[in-house]
Amino acid sequence: MLLIHCPHCREDREEEEFSYNGEAHIVRPLDPESLSDEAWGDYLFFRKNPRGVHREMWYHAVGCRRYFYAARNTLSYEILHTYCVGEKPQIDAANEGAGA
Amino acid sequence: MTQIQQINRLAGGARVDSDGVINFTYNGRPMQGVSGDTLASALLANGVDVVGRSFKYGRARGIVGHGAEEPNAIMQIGSGASSVPNLKATQVELYEGLESAPVNGWPSVDFDLMSIAGFFSRLMPPGFYYKTFMYPAKLWMTYEHFIRRAAGLGRSPVGDDPDSYDKLNQHADVLVIGAGPAGLMAAREAARAGARVMIVDEQSEFGGSLLASTQTIENRSASAWVDLMVAELKTFANLQMLPRSTAFGYYDHNFIGILERRSDHLSLSAATGSRQRLHRVRAKRVVLATGAFERPLVFAHNDIPGVMQASSVSTYVNRYGVAPGSRMVLFTCNDSAYQTALDWHGAGRTVVAIVDSRAEPNGAMLAAVEALGMEVMLGCAVIEAQGGKRVKRALVAPINAQGTEVVGSVQRIACDLIACSGGWSPAIHLSSHTGAKPQWDEAIVGFKPGTSTQQECSAGACAGTYRLSECFAEGAQAGAQAAHKSGFGSGVGLFPQPPVEEHDEYPQQALFLVPHTQRSTRAPSQFVDMQLDVTAGSIEIAVREGFESIEHIKRYTALGFGTDQGKLGNINGMAILAKALGQSMAETGTTIFRPAYTPTTFGAIAGRDIGELFDPQRHTAMHRWHLARGAEFEDVGQWKRPWYYPRSRASGGVESLREAVDRECLAVRNSVGILDASTLGKIDIQGPDTAEFITRMYTNSYLKLAPGKCRYGVMLKEDGMIFDDGVCACLGDNHYLMYTTTGGAAGVLAWLELWQQTEWPDMQVYFTSVTDHWSTATISGPNARRVLAKVCDDIDLDRQAFGFMDWRDGTVAGVAARVFRISFTGELSYEINVPAHYGRHLWEALIAAGEAFDITPYGTESMHVLRAEKGFIIVGQDTDGSMTPADMNMDWVVAKNKTFSFIGKRSLQRSDALRDQRKQFVGLKPLNPNDVLPEGAQVVFDPQQPIPMSMQGHVTSSYYSANLGHAFALAVIKGGINRMGQVVHCPLADGRILAAEIVSSVFYDPEGARQHVE
């Protein structure tokens, strides 16, 4: 069971307080009607499944009810850092040893 | 029956009290042990040789170990509902009145029909189970009964578990797992540094290997030193000590599951409180000090009772005062086992011979045994044990220096005990749980813990460090460091190193398979995994059959799949595999150990979350009224909703579901009914951007919805599929109330928050769940207005003034209320909302006001029938996450010209959403008016086609309608909207085929006139 730092509450809390919401930073197209079925399908259905650092979205469902972002290593389950929506990550993906 | 004497009991025994006699039974026979015994030591004291029959071949098996590694002595303990199967006798503490019986052995362990099966062993080759499964299933059915009965894997208790269990969440700066020499030192240093420390050990008392050691520490016996150390640890207020506690799993982010056995060691009458406790520990740092297991030696018929682990023999002698035999042959490839010869000699028993596979060992231990005049046979091996229910002799022969071949003549040595040591394997299980990959180390001939990303370190024997002084030093260092890294102390140990008497050891030989005069596949069985009867020969056969990965071999041969998880057998099995493949151990890799380290009771995992406490129940304010009226309830999420209200029949007895629902439905259509609708999800939404926001979330627009008005809406996921539906009311400027389905409330709120927070954070809109703030009574039927008028005089109820899809503030039954004129039945309906605690008052006032109209309470079942008659969908019943509004024939709810592309809109234009022959929502009218089609029944066009039939859709809702006078159903059928009038068929599992006509999904009042009655 993970111990997750909620960047909004600024506390380490048990995983059972959170729910997982998939890959982070998927921006909704501004004009969906202008996209081809293929491009819209990519937005809808295609997600990364990296071996290494993954940017993902979590929801502090029984806490502050805030969505936030986490950089988590999918091999070790280590969470490198978490940050609020609208914040810049402290470190960029290249420095997180992606693929490690 | 006569009492059996403790024929093997010695005078000494460091940790038992020979005056504290304990009575117990084994297989119904009364026996005695002493205080401090385990069931295993007591059985050995009573001269019990055979404690089970082997899984596959039915061979007699005896106790070989003294702890978690024991593969054979698997017992059923206790009787009745608190009986526990599959406990290791080596881990069961003896208590007064304990009842025990072996789980393996049918009909008895001493005379076992299955021993004949040994004769059939060639009929059960490696992969037997896999091969059997691959034949037609019938054959397995034939075998299954035989195998299960023969294997006898314990009996589950019948009846509910009478014991209680609990759970404790704990936090620690430093968690030390294992209270042997390294663990004790680590805990002391960490506690001294000021850290919050927990130390846990699976045994009944702390000390680990020291409890059976004859070494001298600080001029005391090891046993006395342990007592002193434990007393010292008890003085630390910041140190929690948990004996009888097994750390069974090491999970992510230093989360450790620990099972504490609180009363398993007590007789039933003495046990109070919870039986076991699950400690859920989040530790900043973990020190693993879990020790090592002695490795068995694999030789022919090494499973005969009387072949034991050398360290276990020493433990029984030194710790428990039990000598399991009289004439011992010691077989070793290392120095450490020589201690067992000294211990055996010290117990006054005979060491017949020491058989050492090494040609020229040289050291203090060899000198010590030679000084006592013991015979040492160097460069030799016990290649075979002989005997039936007990060892009678050892066959000893010289072997070559590589330990691969017998190179001389075989000598027969009479004995009744063969103590074996193949060296040591670090207990790396918990380290392995962290994902650390074990590393093979040639120097210690074993796997050491790999590096992990968890905040842990290993110290002492589990790290491959076996010298006592080094275990002390490593443990102290690990404890000081762990404390330091969690913010306490300097990281340097504060206590002086305890002086220890010890000597150098001569290097061991790696001996994983003892050669025989015949090769392994021909020799008498050389057992690798005793619990599952895996032999060296069967591993070699598996390799010949083409298996080359240890993970595949494990599954094919079942190596390590028993309740002991191969704690003894795995390393030898891997080494035999490596050799057969011509690989090194490092190349062969290792198997990954997974939780649980030892079997863990489900009761402890469940704790108090059982029965009524399993899941919270949500009750409405009217709940007790429903109870008093004898309502049957339905679970909707955590809510208990009245399902129907059965009444007494005039003819006697109580109405059936069908009778009650028929009556309730007729009452609603003909006069008036009342429904508790408090459970509907309600979200209060405010802020200047609310109208725009909810217009993006629903398929239709709310921009022009005026205060006092409601609108029905459907929400889609971004893939265009229906996700929830409900009415949304405009309460005022920038203030809306959104209704959701009862089950969907939490999901909808999270969905709204997701979009607001992540995609449109600039929109000013705020959400509050108000589901529990309101009680809601819905009155529905042509007399609804008349009932409401009796208890409400400040709302103009005129049908024009208070129109359909309007809501009004007012006073109902003297309580401030919000009244919605919306309808889920198709009849004139008012949903009356009052602050939650007035719910029962409102309800009773409405019942009283409705008396003249025979107002009838109705439950969810009637609500479902009534809405289905109108073709109103229930999201999650008529839809399943793959239905668009168009599929549900609800295109009218989708606003095509909204400026913003609402959630899901683009997906409605995907080619898949537009294709022909999507399943579409229709009604079904069974040709036989009394056929209620089963919900979920598959729909086919041609019932004569061969199986598997081409399925064209399925029934989503189906009822009998008293109002219509026939059964009816809702269904989704491929291209169904263009198939009106066609007859389809539902083939059922019982062979019947029910026919039905495709009709409109609206069965009742299609023009909607009932809504507007006077």
Ligand SMILES: [Zn+2]
């Ligand atoms: Zn939070």
